[in-house]
Amino acid sequence: MADEANRTAFMEIQGRMIETTAKLKQVQNQMRTKEGEKKRAYLTLQELQQVPDGTNTYKSIVVTRFVLEPKPVLMTEQEQKHKDSESAIASLQTSKEYLEKQMAEVENNLRELLQQDPGLARQIMSMRV
Template sequence: MVQAFVEIQGPMIEATGKLKQVVAQMQNKETEKKRTFLTLEELRPLPEDTNTYKSVGRTFLLEPKSVLVNEQEKKLMDSENAIASLQVI
């Protein structure tokens, strides 16, 4: 009986570790999704001629609003797809 428990314990520990890893990845993607959504909510009402800047490391680059909105929308879709794929696992 003890031997059966020991045999099952290894896979159980491995499965628990993988589950924790997937949960952490989902939380990270949810946080990224929220941040991206809030950024889009701030960008959309701005006039098209507004100077917008993209952060690249320590530098800020002047970018048209449309480029930033497109990047944020793509990032939002990527986050949603990643969350959906993690939920399937």
């Protein structure tokens, strides 16, 4: 009976580990995307600052489509994108840290379970994927 309970506990822990790993990867991908957006906004702002204030500029709306915009409008949009990206990255960092703590907890639970039941560890090692 204890073997079955340990096996069930292992399956639950394994499921949590898989789920947490997937969420962690998703958050890391979102962070990479936001870092790219932040960098593009920053670089665009740097270039716009070199342009005289009265200059009309073009804003990309689709890959090959552009709209004429006054420089101040475009600068305001890029500054907002930069700020939004920074706040999104901070939020995602918090989520990442939480998920990393969850992952460590799941790994600890798994380690404890396998230490309590060496027979279960041998069974798991003999399983084929």
